[in-house]
Amino acid sequence: xxxxxxxxxxxxxxxxxxxxxxxxxxxxxxxxxxxxxxxxxxxxxxxxxxxxxxxxxxxxxxxxxxxxxxxxxxxxxxxxxxxxxxxxxxxxxxxxxxxxxxxxxxxxxxxxxxxxxxxxxxxxxxxxxxxxxxxxxxxxxxxxxxxxxxxxxxxxxxxxxxxxxxxxxxxxxxxxxxxxxxxxxxxxxxxxxxxxxxxxxxxxxxxxxxxxxxxxxxxxxxxxxxxxxxxxxxxxxxxxxxxx
Numbered sequence: 001x002x003x004x005x006x007x008x009x010x011x012x013x014x015x016x017x018x019x020x021x022x023x024x025x026x027x028x029x030x031x032x033x034x035x036x037x038x039x040x041x042x043x044x045x046x047x048x049x050x051x052x053x054x055x056x057x058x059x060x061x062x063x064x065x066x067x068x069x070x071x072x073x074x075x076x077x078x079x080x081x082x083x084x085x086x087x088x089x090x091x092x093x094x095x096x097x098x099x100x101x102x103x104x105x106x107x108x109x110x111x112x113x114x115x116x117x118x119x120x121x122x123x124x125x126x127x128x129x130x131x132x133x134x135x136x137x138x139x140x141x142x143x144x145x146x147x148x149x150x151x152x153x154x155x156x157x158x159x160x161x162x163x164x165x166x167x168x169x170x171x172x173x174x175x176x177x178x179x180x181x182x183x184x185x186x187x188x189x190x191x192x193x194x195x196x197x198x199x200x201x202x203x204x205x206x207x208x209x210x211x212x213x214x215x216x217x218x219x220x221x222x223x224x225x226x227x228x229x230x231x232x233x234x235x236x237x238x239x240x241x242x243x244x
Contacts, residue, residue, distance in 0.1 A: 005079045012038075018045055079157065080153075089193075096109075108156065110187060167217055
């Protein structure tokens with residue numbers, strides 16, 4: 001049976017890149033449905049997306065997490081390809097991410113950007129911040145992931161249809177990862193290319209502000225998913241501080 005693939009693109013003010021992103025994925029995955037979630041863009045993102053042939057849905061709650069949650073709510077298919085609309089991910093890499101999920105070797109494939117070939121495409125603050133937050137997640141949840149914050153993922157429908165996501169902002173990727181880990185789902189990381197941002201496209205990520213939010217999300221999920229370990233650690237820290 002041929003599986004239905006949905007390419008979903010959360011967007012906020014990506015008029016300079018979204019048409020190319022849609023065209024590239026249409027070329028690589030001609031049978032896939034393409035869905036754009038417009039998150040209160042003040043430019044022509046929605047209009048351009050429609051003209052490019054995508055189905056456009058609006059999400060009024062601001063934040064990438066809210067846009068991704070809308071995607072999960074609207075999803076109708078077998079496999080979800082989740083990708084950003086800023087044209088920093090290459091549509092050609094979708095095949096390498098799709099293969100392990102299509103072949104039932106993984107429930108989720110994540111594009112790993114953290115390797116030497118991508119050094120020039122990352123700012124130092126984003127590179128260091130991602131490494132620190134991923135290391136924190138690995139220590140807490142006893143895993144060996146390399147890129148917790150990747151926005152290019154392929155996800156099987158059983159996770160999409162059964163998940164209950166809460167993050168409203170850039171904490172959404174670690175929440176997806178942690179929920180999958182805690183449910184025993186198989187995650188496979190695939191090295192991908194990362195292009196530099198095009199002229200007219202601007203990052204919505206603030207390294208300090210959003211990094212703090214992501215760290216808070218990880219700690220909150222640690223508390224929710226591993227309460228015994230979380231409160232034991234708090235008690236130990238409290239004891240050390242008091243004894244000192």
